[in-house]
Amino acid sequence: MNVTGAHATVRTYLKVALVLTGVTILEVGSIYIRQLTPIIVPLLLAMSAAKFALVVLFFMHLRYESRVLTLLFCGPLLLATGIMIALMTLTGAFLVFGR
Amino acid sequence: MGAARSHRAPPAGHSRSAPVSWVLATASWITTVDHKRIGILYGVTAFAFFLLGGLEALLIRLQLAAPDAHVVSAETYNALFTMHGTTMVFLAIMPLNAAFFNYMVPLLIGARDVAFPRLNALSYWILLFGGLFLNASFLVGTPPDVGWFGYANLTSKQFSPSHSVDFWLLSLQLLGVSSMIAAINFIVTILNMRPPGMRLMRMPVFVWMTLVVQFLIVLAFPPITVGLIFLMFDRFFGSHFYDVAAGGDLHLWQHLFWIFGHPEVYILILPAFGIVSEVLPTFARKPLFGAPVVVYSGVLIGFFGFGVWSHHMFAAGMGPVADAAFSIATMLIAIPTGVKIFNWLATLWGGSIRATTAFHFAVGLVGLFTIGGLSGIMHASPPVDLQQTDSYFVVAHLHYVLIGGSLFGLFAGAYYWWPKITGRLLGERLGKLQFWVLFAGFNTTFFPQHYLGAIGMPRRIYTYAGATGWTLWNAVSTVGAFGIAAGVLLFMVNAWWSLRAGAPAPADPWDGRTLEWRTSSPPPPHDFDTIPPVLGRDTFWREKYGPRGAPPAPTHDHIHLPAPSHWPVVVGLGMAVLAVGALTHLTIVLMGALVTIVGIFRLALEHHRTPAHEHQTGGLGLDHRKVALWVFLGSECFFFGTLIATYLAYRGRSVVGPEPHEILNIPLTTVSTFDLLMSSLLMVLALAAVERDDRRHARLWLFGTAFFGLIFLAFQAWEFTQFVREGLTLQQNLFGSTFFVLTGFHGAHVAVGVVWLLSLWLLDLRGRLRAADAVKVEVAGLYWHFVDVVWIAIFTLVYLIP
Numbered sequence: 001m002n003v004t005g006a007h008a009t010v011r012t013y014l015k016v017a018l019v020l021t022g023v024t025i026l027e028v029g030s031i032y033i034r035q036l037t038p039i040i041v042p043l044l045l046a047m048s049a050a051k052f053a054l055v056v057l058f059f060m061h062l063r064y065e066s067r068v069l070t071l072l073f074c075g076p077l078l079l080a081t082g083i084m085i086a087l088m089t090l091t092g093a094f095l096v097f098g099r
Numbered sequence: 100m101g102a103a104r105s106h107r108a109p110p111a112g113h114s115r116s117a118p119v120s121w122v123l124a125t126a127s128w129i130t131t132v133d134h135k136r137i138g139i140l141y142g143v144t145a146f147a148f149f150l151l152g153g154l155e156a157l158l159i160r161l162q163l164a165a166p167d168a169h170v171v172s173a174e175t176y177n178a179l180f181t182m183h184g185t186t187m188v189f190l191a192i193m194p195l196n197a198a199f200f201n202y203m204v205p206l207l208i209g210a211r212d213v214a215f216p217r218l219n220a221l222s223y224w225i226l227l228f229g230g231l232f233l234n235a236s237f238l239v240g241t242p243p244d245v246g247w248f249g250y251a252n253l254t255s256k257q258f259s260p261s262h263s264v265d266f267w268l269l270s271l272q273l274l275g276v277s278s279m280i281a282a283i284n285f286i287v288t289i290l291n292m293r294p295p296g297m298r299l300m301r302m303p304v305f306v307w308m309t310l311v312v313q314f315l316i317v318l319a320f321p322p323i324t325v326g327l328i329f330l331m332f333d334r335f336f337g338s339h340f341y342d343v344a345a346g347g348d349l350h351l352w353q354h355l356f357w358i359f360g361h362p363e364v365y366i367l368i369l370p371a372f373g374i375v376s377e378v379l380p381t382f383a384r385k386p387l388f389g390a391p392v393v394v395y396s397g398v399l400i401g402f403f404g405f406g407v408w409s410h411h412m413f414a415a416g417m418g419p420v421a422d423a424a425f426s427i428a429t430m431l432i433a434i435p436t437g438v439k440i441f442n443w444l445a446t447l448w449g450g451s452i453r454a455t456t457a458f459h460f461a462v463g464l465v466g467l468f469t470i471g472g473l474s475g476i477m478h479a480s481p482p483v484d485l486q487q488t489d490s491y492f493v494v495a496h497l498h499y500v501l502i503g504g505s506l507f508g509l510f511a512g513a514y515y516w517w518p519k520i521t522g523r524l525l526g527e528r529l530g531k532l533q534f535w536v537l538f539a540g541f542n543t544t545f546f547p548q549h550y551l552g553a554i555g556m557p558r559r560i561y562t563y564a565g566a567t568g569w570t571l572w573n574a575v576s577t578v579g580a581f582g583i584a585a586g587v588l589l590f591m592v593n594a595w596w597s598l599r600a601g602a603p604a605p606a607d608p609w610d611g612r613t614l615e616w617r618t619s620s621p622p623p624p625h626d627f628d629t630i631p632p633v634l635g636r637d638t639f640w641r642e643k644y645g646p647r648g649a650p651p652a653p654t655h656d657h658i659h660l661p662a663p664s665h666w667p668v669v670v671g672l673g674m675a676v677l678a679v680g681a682l683t684h685l686t687i688v689l690m691g692a693l694v695t696i697v698g699i700f701r702l703a704l705e706h707h708r709t710p711a712h713e714h715q716t717g718g719l720g721l722d723h724r725k726v727a728l729w730v731f732l733g734s735e736c737f738f739f740g741t742l743i744a745t746y747l748a749y750r751g752r753s754v755v756g757p758e759p760h761e762i763l764n765i766p767l768t769t770v771s772t773f774d775l776l777m778s779s780l781l782m783v784l785a786l787a788a789v790e791r792d793d794r795r796h797a798r799l800w801l802f803g804t805a806f807f808g809l810i811f812l813a814f815q816a817w818e819f820t821q822f823v824r825e826g827l828t829l830q831q832n833l834f835g836s837t838f839f840v841l842t843g844f845h846g847a848h849v850a851v852g853v854v855w856l857l858s859l860w861l862l863d864l865r866g867r868l869r870a871a872d873a874v875k876v877e878v879a880g881l882y883w884h885f886v887d888v889v890w891i892a893i894f895t896l897v898y899l900i901p
Contacts, residue, residue: 010787017780021773028769031899041900048895051776052888059779060884068290068719069729076318076733079405083322083358083737084744090409090421091348091748 007061016058023047130663132216133624137223138202139520144227145194151234152186153587155179157580160544164577166565173561177244178263180559182234184247185267188363189274190230192505196370197226199512200285200309202520206615206622207303209294209631214287214715214723216661217702222281224671229273232678236266243267246559248360249330251341251352256334262682265334268327269678275320275327276674279734282316285309287726291717296633300391303613303636307394308373311401312366317730318405319362321737325745326355328840335681338829338836340745346752346833350415351745357408365404367501368468369397371508372439375461378511379443381609382458383450386637389442396435396442403432413481414488422481429479436472440465455609456530460511463538467503471496474549489559492552498545502583510537510590518604522620523597533589540582547572547579612637625658659711666705670698700858707862713871728878732885739889742844743896746837753832762827763898764818771814772894775849778807779887782856782880789863792870798863801876804883805856808849815846838897845893848886855879 008016027047030036036043057063062070131137159179162170171179201219205212213219236242241263245253254264289310293302302310329340330352339345341352380387387393409417409425417425443465452458474496478484487493510533517525552558556569563569607616614631615622617639634641673694680687706712715723750759785800819839822828829839859876862868868876 007783007787007790010784013780013783013787017777020776024769024773024776027895027899028765031765031901044895044899048891051891055776055779055884055888055891059783059887060881066719066721068721069726072726072729073733073736077736079318080736080740083405084740087354087358087741087744088748090354090417091351 007064008058012058016054020051020054023051127663129668130220130665132212132220132661132664132667134201134205134213134216134219135520135622135624135626137219138198138200140223141194141201141226142198144223144230145191145198148186148190148230149192149195150587152183152191153584155183155186157584159183160577160580162562163560163573165574166563166567166570168562174244176561177559178237178242181243181246181267182237185233185243185271186230187501188247188367189271190226190233192367192501192509193278194226195509196312196367196505197222197281199305199370199374199509199516200281203516203615204285204288204306204309205292206519206618206626207306207613208289208292208297209614209627209633210288210292211626211658212660213284214292214717215284215727217664217667217705218280218284220664220667221670221702222277222284224668225273225277225280225674228671228675229270229277229678232273232675233266233270236263241266248356249352250356251330251349252343254330254334254352255341264330265682268330268334269681272324272327272331273674273678275324278316279320282313282320283727283730283734285313286317286730287717287723289313291719291721291723291726293718294630294633295718296638297718300394301633301636301638303373304376304387304390304393304397305370305373308369308376308397311397312369315362315366315369315401315404317734318737319359319366321734322355322741323359325738325741326352326359328844329355329745332829332836332840336829338840339833340836344754346749346754348748348752350412351748353412353415354408355741357411358405360411361408362401362404364500365400368504368508369400371464371505371511372397374508374512374515375443375464376439377613378457378461378515379446380637381515381611382453382455382461383447384453384610385446385450386612387442388445388448389438390636393439393442396438399435400432403428403435407432410479410484413484426479426481430476433472433476433479440469440472455514456525456527456534457511457514457609459531459534460507460514463534464504464507464511467499467507467541471499471503474499487552489557490552491548491556491558494558495545495548495552498541498548502541502545507537510534513590515609516615517594517597518608519615519620519622521598521601522604523601524604524608525597525601526593529589529593529596533586533593536582536589537586540579540584540586543579543582544576545579547575551576607639610643612640614639617642625660661706661712664702664705666698666702670695670702673698707867715874722874724874724878725881728881732881735885735889739845739892742837742841743892746841746897749833749837753834755832757825757827757831757834759834759838759897760901762822762825764821765898767814767818768894768898771811771818772890774807774814775811775887775890778804778811779884781807782883786873786876786880789868789876790870790873794863794868797868797876798860801856801860801863805853805860808853808856808883812846812849812853815842815849819843841897842893845886845889848889852879852883852886855882 027044030040030043030047056073062073128136128140131140158171159176162168162176162179164170201213204210233243239262241261243249243263243266245259245264245267249264249267252258254268289302289306329338332338333340333342339347341347341349343349376387376390376393406428407425409421410429413422413425443461447462474492478487478493478496514525514530517523551569551572554568556563556567556573563573604620606619608620609616614627614633617631618627632638632642634645673691673696675691676694677688677691680689680691717723717726719726781800781804785797785804788794788796788800822835827835827838829835856879859868859879862872
């Protein structure tokens with residue numbers, strides 16, 4: 001038996017696409033708002049992460065899948081993120097965003 | 100049921116003439132997809148490369164045997180130590196490990212083959228052609244001579260203008276592809292092909308260590324792949340990744356190399372730990388002491404292995420914080436390693452020991468690896484390491500780990516599993532003689548090198564003056580090297596004798612504990628007549644001596660074995676031709692690309708309509724292909740993570756313009772980003788349509804997804820063209836190099852996705868895509884969505900963040 005659960009409905013897919021569009025508009029819009037400058041980097045990273053998560057959870061069905069697949073993807077994703085942050089730090093380039 | 104394959108070549112007395120039989124036998128090996136035969140191919144190939152690497156080592160030792168010697172030229176000496184290291188790591192120890200993975204893992208877990216038999220063959224052929232390509236550099240007179248680590252900028256065109264480095268980097272790319280394919284295959288096999296009852300903690304420790312190693316390969320190879328891609332772009336296309344004058348950082352290569360290089364140490368050693376964990380309990384007639392802890396220790400070693408890479412760079416001047424962090428992490432990794440040593444000793448304690456040759460090698464590993472481990476802890480201290488860096492002390496350390504550890508473990512495995520593989524026993528007396536000759540030769544070679552390093556002898560030195568006081572111990576070391584060679588020769592004699600006149604091996608010659616001993620020696624093509632029952636850890640031991648009744652009667656019903664295929668060798672050959680073309684002429688590149696692409700298509704579609712291949716659901720309840728794709732995506736996180744991290748690390752370091760803010764077109768890219776996001780929506784709609792067998796909508800959405808992908812590529816092509824017009828090229832500055840390589844590789848992924856989707860669309864148009872094929876669309880869709888999420892990250896980090 002395949003443990004893959006039911007995927008999202010077409011209606012859910014459309015909602016996710018709508019949210020992705022909205023967040024993209026917010027992302028692009030926010031870089032033109034001067035008042036957001038102090039928080040622009042974390043804000044953009046948060047919005048990007050939200051979009052990333054929406055695609056992975058709904059379009060890639062990870063929300064409905066076996067935990068094994070979640071582990072197989074999220075484990076390397078987190079490890080890669082940690083190592084790459086360390087790499088940027090070690091090459092003296094961390095906080096490049098401030099330059 | 101697919102065509103059953105033959106395990107053995109047709110007998111000589113067959114009605115066909117001898118030459119025809121020989122051709123058929125050869126063809127059967129070339130087209131084999133049987134994990135056991137592929138294991139043998141790996142073993143024979145890797146042993147041949149091992150002999151070649153050993154020959155290179157002997158020449159190195161002859162050159163150093165006496166002061167002011169000129170056995171070889173200085174240039175040849177550089178090539179010898181480069182090729183020795185590269186060969187032993189990538190073409191000998193790794194594939195020797197792979198030989199055991201291939202042959203033993205399915206048998207140990209009670210499976211009939213690996214998850215993807217044809218991919219298994221493909222990984223072997225790429226390895227073979229990659230190895231031949233690397234060594235072809237000798238034939239054209241430009242062997243690599245920059246060390247197995249290839250530090251930048253010694254590898255730049257300026258300092259290595261010949262093809263030597265090109266041979267090295269292209270062959271490493273080929274070998275990386277081979278390792279990656281094999282690793283994904285084994286992860287899926289181990290996770291998804293275990294029979295009922297074979298829970299994770301019931302798996303033999305060797306299988307566990309195999310699993311850990313495959314994850315290390317999948318995650319550690321992408322950073323070195325990216326590092327090699329940077330090098331390739333620098334050398335072939337004039338980019339600036341390792342160009343200090345353009346603002347590049349030479350440490351970047353060292354980081355990328357050692358992010359791979361340190362896990363690589365565990366890729367080499369953990370399989371040997373797994374072998375020892377099988378051999379010692381068998382010959383002590385006791386269960387492995389604290390087996391779950393040995394497993395956890397192996398997993399921890401693998402995990403910590405990703406956090407210690409910079410201890411190879413203490414001398415590079417990283418600063419006290421980084422030095423302290425990596426020093427602590429390195430010392431931490433000694434804990435799980437020490438745990439394993441004590442568990443092996445406790446296994447022996449009170450056991451009913453049978454001191455076979457395999458047992459000798461296993462115990463030898465425990466002792467010798469401990470010495471290598473202890474000198475490793477010394478290197479974990481930055482002040483001590485600074486004294487030892489680039490000295491012969493390090494050479495001694497690494498050989499105690501990789502010969503005392505890996506090679507002794509491999510010999511333990513060879514003596515232990517030889518009867519299972521060949522159906523013949525090796526000579527025990529000759530085996531023990533080999534052990535003692537090798538043990539003495541090894542220690543004579545490498546123990547004095549600790550002292551040589553301590554008194555100041557640098558590694559990779561071509562020759563030395565007699566007044567240095569290094570003469571005696573170098574001479575001793577050279578004598579020891581010939582002892583090692585004698586030990587290896589004794590093994591070859593033993594193997595030859597065994598194959599010709601060795602005593603026939605019963606199914607269970609060692610009174611074994613695991614499933615491979617439950618089937619005949621050698622096993623039949625289908626491994627097991629019935630899928631064996633799994634009663635717990637050491638299941639075969641429990642079956643033999645436990646309270647359970649007789650095992651179920653054998654049956655041959657419904658055994659499917661995949662048919663042989665020649666497409667793996669075609670694809671492997673095509674990739675090798677590509678590499679040759681990269682060094683010769685564009686026409687050859689195009690020929691190689693054509694052969695590779697046609698081969699991949701034929702390989703992918705070979706069994707598209709074979710009913711037996713339709714459902715590939717494994718023990719986890721998941722389709723093999725889906726698990727494989729998710730594992731691949733995990734590795735892609737590292738691949739794109741490295742590309743993005745490099746872009747960010749180099750941001751603002753260009754010494755000439757243009758800068759990103761002067762040139763990036765955010766409104767245009769916003770539109771292309773929206774296009775790609777919407778393509779993901781179309782992709783899920785396509786999958787939903789295929790699942791409900793709605794052919795019309797499936798075609799519409801599949802084509803729509805591919806079309807949106809093409810629009811994205813058109814946007815990218817237009818953007819690239821504009822940039823070039825405005826003066827930003829790959830060669831212009833660091834920004835151009837990092838930007839074009841990052842977005843270019845993303846674009847290449849999109850292009851592959853478009854081709855994949857159009858292929859599915861064409862299949863659908865021809866009525867060959869049904870609801871039963873939904874998993875094929877789902878797997879393509881997962882790849883497509885991943886390409887989408889990578890762009891989400893690139894869009895924010897490259898375009899939006901000021």
